[in-house]
Amino acid sequence: MKKIVSKKNPIIPQMGVCDPHIHIFEGKLWLYASHDTSFDNKGFDMRDWQIWSSEDCVNWTLESVVHPEDTFVGSTNCCWAVDCAFRNGKYYYYFSIGNRKTGVLVGDTPAGPFVDVLGKPLLDGTLTTTREYDPTVFCDDDGEYYLVFGGPKWCYGEGCGYYIARLNEDMISFAETPRYLELDHMGDDKASLNKFNKKYYLSYGGFYAISDCIYGPYQFMGHTQASMDHTSFCEWNNQLFNAITVDESSKYFRSSGLCYAHIRENGEIVTDPLIVEYGVGQYDSDWNRIEAEWYMRATSVCKKENRGMPGFSVVCDKYTELYYPNIRNLDDKFAVELTGAFNGGGGTVEIRESDKNGKLLGTLRVESPSKRNYAWNSRDRYPVYFNEKLPCKLDICMVLIPDEGTTITVDYFNFWNHF
Numbered sequence: 326m327k328k329i330v331s332k333k334n335p336i337i338p339q340m341g342v343c344d345p346h347i348h349i350f351e352g353k354l355w356l357y358a359s360h361d362t363s364f365d366n367k368g369f370d371m372r373d374w375q376i377w378s379s380e381d382c383v384n385w386t387l388e389s390v391v392h393p394e395d396t397f398v399g400s401t402n403c404c405w406a407v408d409c410a411f412r413n414g415k416y417y418y419y420f421s422i423g424n425r426k427t428g429v430l431v432g433d434t435p436a437g438p439f440v441d442v443l444g445k446p447l448l449d450g451t452l453t454t455t456r457e458y459d460p461t462v463f464c465d466d467d468g469e470y471y472l473v474f475g476g477p478k479w480c481y482g483e484g485c486g487y488y489i490a491r492l493n494e495d496m497i498s499f500a501e502t503p504r505y506l507e508l509d510h511m512g513d514d515k516a517s518l519n520k521f522n523k524k525y526y527l528s529y530g531g532f533y534a535i536s537d538c539i540y541g542p543y544q545f546m547g548h549t550q551a552s553m554d555h556t557s558f559c560e561w562n563n564q565l566f567n568a569i570t571v572d573e574s575s576k577y578f579r580s581s582g583l584c585y586a587h588i589r590e591n592g593e594i595v596t597d598p599l600i601v602e603y604g605v606g607q608y609d610s611d612w613n614r615i616e617a618e619w620y621m622r623a624t625s626v627c628k629k630e631n632r633g634m635p636g637f638s639v640v641c642d643k644y645t646e647l648y649y650p651n652i653r654n655l656d657d658k659f660a661v662e663l664t665g666a667f668n669g670g671g672g673t674v675e676i677r678e679s680d681k682n683g684k685l686l687g688t689l690r691v692e693s694p695s696k697r698n699y700a701w702n703s704r705d706r707y708p709v710y711f712n713e714k715l716p717c718k719l720d721i722c723m724v725l726i727p728d729e730g731t732t733i734t735v736d737y738f739n740f741w742n743h744f
Contacts (some may be wrong), residue, residue: 333604335571335580343579344406344555345568350435354379366577371404383606388436396441410462417496421458454484463518477512510545517557551596562622607651610740617735622648638736650720660741663707670731675724
């Protein structure tokens with residue numbers, strides 16, 4: 326019987342953990358989420374918020390539950406989207422009550438306990454003409470924090486849209502009057518804000534727009550194709566992750582998923598349908614190719630868009646480690662073939678177990694007598710034969726060691742099996 330990889334999307338199945346925002350606090354990933362109460366929901370029934378943590382993006386632990394009864398709100402089934410930020414030794418937890426109000430809590434740890442220091446909403450629907458809900462918090466390069474909130478006018482009517490305001494250092498009050506974010510698109514639910522390659526990215530419901538200025542105007546770019554519901558982004562170990570909302574039984578009982586994301590030279594965000602389906606941090610050696618940019622962890626590496634062909638490659642001109650955990654169905658494989666290039670000279674590729682100091686599984690040495698000096702988008706195939714029979718599942722570290730003056734490019738790799 327053929328062995329298969331267990332899917333990891335959603336990352337926390339059948340628990341109703343949705344609307345994810347992920348941050349890196351204290352060396353771990355922290356997932357801040359709302360919570361659909363029942364698989365049988367016929368409408369939005371959300372009675373608390375949940376906080377989960379992970380050290381590997383794959384295994385998640387419930388750290389705490391935030392109850393509306395412990396805030397100015399009291400009992401409600403409208404515990405909508407949340408976000409969190411760290412500043413001056415404190416954690417600030419922003420939450421929305423339905424599509425009407427936004428509150429803020431303060432705690433000493435990423436998991437709380439959190440205290441309602443205001444005892445009232447931070448946003449109560451009076452500062453703007455939009456619905457003041459679904460907050461996201463963003464820290465710019467200069468250390469200033471901003472809160473973005475609101476909903477689309479196609480849903481709530483004229484006067485609605487997304488607004489932004491810089492926060493005071495106390496993080497529980499505004500340093501300015503909220504400003505309308507100009508956007509040349511109809512918008513969608515739950516905005517998030519990030520900065521990549523010196524551009525501001527406003528994302529919402531899988532759509533996204535970019536701007537040179539945090540206050541806009543934002544130019545619509547497209548859709549990530551990963552989720553039609555709430556999404557957000559985080560960077561960890563030199564990889565960009567897209568946290569997505571996944572419908573399970575219906576749009577009223579959802580879960581959170583993760584996929585890798587990549588940015589083209591023109592600013593477009595690309596996701597991978599296979600990873601959207603299966604999730605991050607696990608692979609099947611029976612796949613016909615594993616893209617090099619699907620690593621979980623990397624050092625000294627650059628993702629580069631392929632020219633004249635689809636996708637991305639990993640490019641390095643110095644010692645680099647690429648980590649691919651949980652590769653399955655390896656017990657009938659005797660080699661891994663890299664598709665890529667050694668531009669300008671030669672180099673060495675080591676395939677090791679777990680990390681750079683792990684057992685050496687195979688070595689490839691490429692010399693440079695042929696003096697090939699292809700452009701970086703040229704491709705050859707380079708097999709690396711294993712020193713021994715492998716177990717069924719293994720964490721693999723690919724170590725790239727270019728000679729001086731050489732750039733190593735890896736587009737993708739695949740495994741050879743015994744026939």
